[in-house]
Amino acid sequence: xxxxxxxxxxxxxxxxxxxxxxxxxxxxxxxxxxxxxxxxxxxxxxxxxxxxxxxxxxxxxxxxxxxxxxxxxxxxxxxxxxxxxxxxxxxxxxxxxxxxxxxxxxxxxxxxxxxxxxxxxxxxxxxxxxxxxxxxxxxxxxxxxxxxxxxxxxxxxxxxxxxxxxxxxxxxxxxxxxxxxxxxxxxxxxxxxxxxxxxxxxxxxxxxxxxxxxxxxxxxxxxxxxxxxxxxxxxxxxxxxxxxxxxxxxxxxxxxxxx
Amino acid sequence: xxxxxxxxxxxxxxxxxxxxxxxxxxxxxxxxxxxxxxxxxxxxxxxxxxxxxxxxxxxxxxxxxxxxxxxxxxxxxxxxxxxxxxxxxxxxxxxxxxxxxxxxxxxxxxxxxxxxxxxxxxxxx
Numbered sequence: 001x002x003x004x005x006x007x008x009x010x011x012x013x014x015x016x017x018x019x020x021x022x023x024x025x026x027x028x029x030x031x032x033x034x035x036x037x038x039x040x041x042x043x044x045x046x047x048x049x050x051x052x053x054x055x056x057x058x059x060x061x062x063x064x065x066x067x068x069x070x071x072x073x074x075x076x077x078x079x080x081x082x083x084x085x086x087x088x089x090x091x092x093x094x095x096x097x098x099x100x101x102x103x104x105x106x107x108x109x110x111x112x113x114x115x116x117x118x119x120x121x122x123x124x125x126x127x128x129x130x131x132x133x134x135x136x137x138x139x140x141x142x143x144x145x146x147x148x149x150x151x152x153x154x155x156x157x158x159x160x161x162x163x164x165x166x167x168x169x170x171x172x173x174x175x176x177x178x179x180x181x182x183x184x185x186x187x188x189x190x191x192x193x194x195x196x197x198x199x200x201x202x203x204x205x206x207x208x209x210x211x212x213x214x215x216x217x218x219x220x221x222x223x224x225x226x227x228x229x230x231x232x233x234x235x236x237x238x239x240x241x242x243x244x245x246x247x248x249x250x251x252x253x254x255x256x257x258x259x
Numbered sequence: 260x261x262x263x264x265x266x267x268x269x270x271x272x273x274x275x276x277x278x279x280x281x282x283x284x285x286x287x288x289x290x291x292x293x294x295x296x297x298x299x300x301x302x303x304x305x306x307x308x309x310x311x312x313x314x315x316x317x318x319x320x321x322x323x324x325x326x327x328x329x330x331x332x333x334x335x336x337x338x339x340x341x342x343x344x345x346x347x348x349x350x351x352x353x354x355x356x357x358x359x360x361x362x363x364x365x366x367x368x369x370x371x372x373x374x375x376x377x378x379x380x381x382x383x384x
Contacts, residue, residue: 151296210345210346
């Protein structure tokens with residue numbers, strides 16, 4: 001009921017008494033993130049994942065750095081030891097989900113249309129097609145983009161960021177927010193190093209250190225399998241022990257390590 | 260990026276606050292935005308001006324406080340301001356330095372316009 005005249009209209013902007021508003025201003029503290037809605041969804045997802053004992057990774061990189069190829073190599077090696085599923089994020093096509101499905105692994109394609117990053121709502125919707133009770137590991141391949149995805153919590157336990165040798169060794173300092181969010185950086189396509197005289201692994205590692213501190217860095221070649229062993233060790237270590245660190249920046253609750 | 264969709268979220272939050280507090284409108288919105296928040300304050304300002312339209316925030320002023328990018332260095336046991344492209348301790352270059360400020364994207368507070376109180380002699384039909 002309108003407080004001003006007792007009529008039954010709600011307090012709408014066009015229903016104002018016919019006099020100048022001269023009420024005083026009063027300040028209310030709010031202290032909420034502008035990402036509050038996404039963060040709340042992500043926190044709920046994280047709780048669901050923890051309850052179901054599913055470890056969730058968010059894989060990010062620029063387009064073409066080799067995320068899908070890395071997933072293919074990873075899933076081929078993990079075989080039946082770990083029950084996996086993949087969420088694929090792309091603006092268009094289901095090409096990546098089809099590649100994963102060809103390996104006999106459940107993959108759900110999230111086609112975002114124009115959205116340049118995945119958000120928690122995308123993940124929530126995609127989970128309708130999966131049974132978390134049948135999974136140990138959920139790999140989310142984000143939209144290829146070094147800018148936006150880092151700012152959107154998906155409920156994941158860790159961020160894995162790929163840097164391909166073909167991109168240059170200065171990308172981490174050029175995209176500090178993204179690389180700062182990494183729990184692991186994989187320098188991919190090391191098999192191409194003989195053809196890339198301008199790329200220095202030492203400079204790339206220093207570039208990563210400047211924005212991501214002591215975050216571990218591994219060198220791999222998804223196409224040939226080189227270095228995949230160390231990546232799988234990191235992965236399986238996370239799966240078996242769970243995560244000690246709390247979730248990504250927006251999360252205020254530490255994730256509970258699955259046993 | 261995403262200043263536009265963030266403004267939509269912001270306006271939704273402002274509408275809810277107005278309703279909860281039974282205010283007639285919003286005079287001023289105070290945000291805290293850090294260098295690692297993923298948005299540019301200037302773009303946010305423009306997006307807000309263009310999207311506040313006929314909402315409860317029509318005519319509201321957006322005040323953005325930019326917070327600094329600061330790290331704590333465990334080796335120096337001190338806090339330092341750092342540039343976006345190098346978060347190592349500026350004094351000793353230790354890579355264990357960690358961010359203590361600079362990722363904020365916060366609606367800090369709002370100045371609400373309180374509905375004026377009717378005096379007993381005022382008639383309104």
